[in-house]
Amino acid sequence: MDLFEKCREFYANPQFAQKIGYPTNPRLAQALGIYPYFIPIESAEGTEVVVDGKRLIMLGSNDYLGLTHHPRVKAAAAEAIEQYGTSCTGSRFLNGTLAIHIELEEQLAEFTGKERALVFSTGFQTNLGTISSLIGKDDIVITDRDAHASIIDGIRLTPAQKDGKTRYFQHNDMEDLENILRSYPLEQRKLVIVDGVFSMGGDIAPLPQIIPLCRDYNARFMVDDAHAIGVLGRGRGTAFHFDCVEGIDLVMGTFSKSLASIGGFIAGTKEVIHWIQHFARPFIFSASLPAANVAPVLAALEIIREEPERAEKVNRLARRMRAELQALGYNTGNSQTPIIPIVIGDQFKTLQAWDLLAKAGVYTNAALPPAVPSHLSMLRTSLMATHTEDQLDKVLSVFRLARKKLRLQDQQPPKDETHG
Ligand SMILES: Cc1ncc(COP(=O)(O)O)c(C=O)c1O
Numbered sequence: 001m002d003l004f005e006k007c008r009e010f011y012a013n014p015q016f017a018q019k020i021g022y023p024t025n026p027r028l029a030q031a032l033g034i035y036p037y038f039i040p041i042e043s044a045e046g047t048e049v050v051v052d053g054k055r056l057i058m059l060g061s062n063d064y065l066g067l068t069h070h071p072r073v074k075a076a077a078a079e080a081i082e083q084y085g086t087s088c089t090g091s092r093f094l095n096g097t098l099a100i101h102i103e104l105e106e107q108l109a110e111f112t113g114k115e116r117a118l119v120f121s122t123g124f125q126t127n128l129g130t131i132s133s134l135i136g137k138d139d140i141v142i143t144d145r146d147a148h149a150s151i152i153d154g155i156r157l158t159p160a161q162k163d164g165k166t167r168y169f170q171h172n173d174m175e176d177l178e179n180i181l182r183s184y185p186l187e188q189r190k191l192v193i194v195d196g197v198f199s200m201g202g203d204i205a206p207l208p209q210i211i212p213l214c215r216d217y218n219a220r221f222m223v224d225d226a227h228a229i230g231v232l233g234r235g236r237g238t239a240f241h242f243d244c245v246e247g248i249d250l251v252m253g254t255f256s257k258s259l260a261s262i263g264g265f266i267a268g269t270k271e272v273i274h275w276i277q278h279f280a281r282p283f284i285f286s287a288s289l290p291a292a293n294v295a296p297v298l299a300a301l302e303i304i305r306e307e308p309e310r311a312e313k314v315n316r317l318a319r320r321m322r323a324e325l326q327a328l329g330y331n332t333g334n335s336q337t338p339i340i341p342i343v344i345g346d347q348f349k350t351l352q353a354w355d356l357l358a359k360a361g362v363y364t365n366a367a368l369p370p371a372v373p374s375h376l377s378m379l380r381t382s383l384m385a386t387h388t389e390d391q392l393d394k395v396l397s398v399f400r401l402a403r404k405k406l407r408l409q410d411q412q413p414p415k416d417e418t419h420g
Contacts, residue, residue: 023347023369034351036366045069047387049363056358057391059381060365062257064338065230065300065310066386073260073299080295088288092119092277096288104294105265107301111236112225112253113245114267118277121289123226123254124150126264129280130222130252131193132157134272139165140190142180144205146171146198148224171198174209181217190219196238197227200367200380202339204228207238211247222250230258231337235304235311258304261296263289314338314385317392321383324396328403338383341367342399343376344408350377353402360398 009016017025029035042050046069049058067073080100090096101119108117120126131154135141141160143151145168160166169176177192184190192214194205207223214221225237233240235258239248250272255263266276277283304310318338325332331343344350347368354366357379364379372378402408 021370023374024351029351034355036351036354047384047391051358051363054361056361056363057387057395058363058384059395060363061382061384062227063260063384064227064258064314064382065235065260065304066384067258067260067296067300067303067310069386070260070299070303072303073296076295076299077261077292080291084291086292087290090287091284092288093284098288098291098294100291100294100298101288104298107298108253108265109267111301112251112267113236113239114251114269116270116273117265117267118273118283119289119294120264120266120280120283121286122262123252123256123264124153125282125286126252126254126266127151127154127224128157129154129282130250130266130276131155131191132281133276133279135160135191136189138189140167140184140188141165141193142167142169142177142190142219143193144169144171144195144198146195146201147193148195148199148226151193151195151224171201172203172206174206174213177210178213178217181213181219184217186218188218190217191222192219193222193224195227196223196225197232197337197339199227199339200372200378201333201341202227202335202337202382203333204232204238204241204336207242207244207247211244214247220249221247222252223248224252226252226254226257226264227337227339229253230300230304231311231314234308255293255297259297259300261293261300263293263297310385314383314387317383317385317387317389320389321381321392321396325399328396328400329408330399330403333378340381340383342379342381344378345375347374347377349406349408350379353406353408354379356402356405357398360401362395362398 014025014028026035039051046066047058048055084098088096105117105119120129127150135158137159139160141155155161155166167180169180197204223238228238232238239245250266250268252266255261322332322335322340333341333343335341344353350366354364357364364381367378367380
């Protein structure tokens with residue numbers, strides 16, 4: 001059989017998707033007009049976007065502080081192109097290190113409270129490169145079941161993917177984590193990795209509980225703070241939120257969310273970063289981040305320092321949104337941040353809700369299996385500091401309408417909030 005046969009079948013045969021475990025056939029959803037992916041945005045003005053000639057309130061961006069359209073951030077990108085051109089055309093290892101990379105790394109080290117930082121070309125590559133360069137054949141990696149795909153794929157690049165050397169604990173379950181840690185001798189080398197803020201659920205990892213476990217069981221601890229930078233701890237991330245910077249060995253972050261660009265970084269001690277920069281293949285064998293993407297991050301960091309009210313505002317808007325959605329009967333999971341999942345459960349109803357909201361002027365993201373378990377299909381919504389209360393009023397009135405129109409059943413409030 002031809003290697004491409006599966007592609008042909010996937011394209012042409014609606015049943016084939018299910019056969020290979022891909023629950024929603026894209027072509028069928030397209031034919032029904034409820035295909036929520038790869039939607040071209042014709043123009044974007046921060047909290048509003050134009051799709052198919054129609055203005056929608058953007059409730060699905062990771063631009064939590066609304067900095068992608070900030071005049072200083074945009075000007076920084078334009079000036080950097082003037083100074084450095086549009087591309088580095090090479091790896092950081094060879095011709096691709098610019099003075100502005102070093103300047104950003106110094107700023108990021110200071111910002112995260114670590115000795116040194118290293119800038120990668122994407123957040124995804126940062127996790128691939130960091131994890132794969134540190135984990136050897138006799139090492140154990142322990143991570144949360146809900147860890148981001150880039151953490152999972154980073155582990156897949158290591159020898160720990162085999163022989164039961166990768167262990168997953170139940171989401172945010174400290175008892176399960178401790179049981180796993182306890183099952184290894186103290187001298188066994190271990191790395192625990194969690195997301196600071198979980199990208200789908202919007203809940204926070206309990207770092208103050210994980211840190212003593214890592215100390216007691218001799219494990220190193222890495223936090224992926226992609227969704228926390230800019231949002232928690234006066235913008236400086238989950239460790240600052242919990243005041244536990246010292247307890248974390250490695251902080252990873254992305255520029256593609258609050259930092260208004262693209263790229264990523266890892267921060268830690270100077271020895272560990274020195275190691276990563278010499279052994280991380282996705283860092284060494286890939287071209288470096290263009291200056292036009294570095295300079296906006298420097299500008300964004302400056303604004304985060306100068307205007308802590310942006311983080312306060314996005315969290316305030318999120319509290320209002322969560323409370324009002326819950327009052328309407330929606331299940332917002334365990335969200336504690338500007339990421340607010342709206343768990344609908346049934347896949348088809350989720351697609352219908354997504355479609356109804358879009359038609360009523362609200363842009364959301366549909367998260368369906370395999371991204372989420374099959375009974376937990378959801379709309380992933382997220383707020384920006386630049387949203388207005390009026391926009392929220394409009395969004396909430398559309399959600400009120402959606403419940404009635406789709407006859408969504410009352411959703412259970414999240415467990416921890418029910419029990420106080
Ligand atoms: C938790 C987490 N880590 C890493 C990444 C990868 O970052 P990037 O998209 O900047 O490559 C993402 C992106 O969605 C993420 O949510």
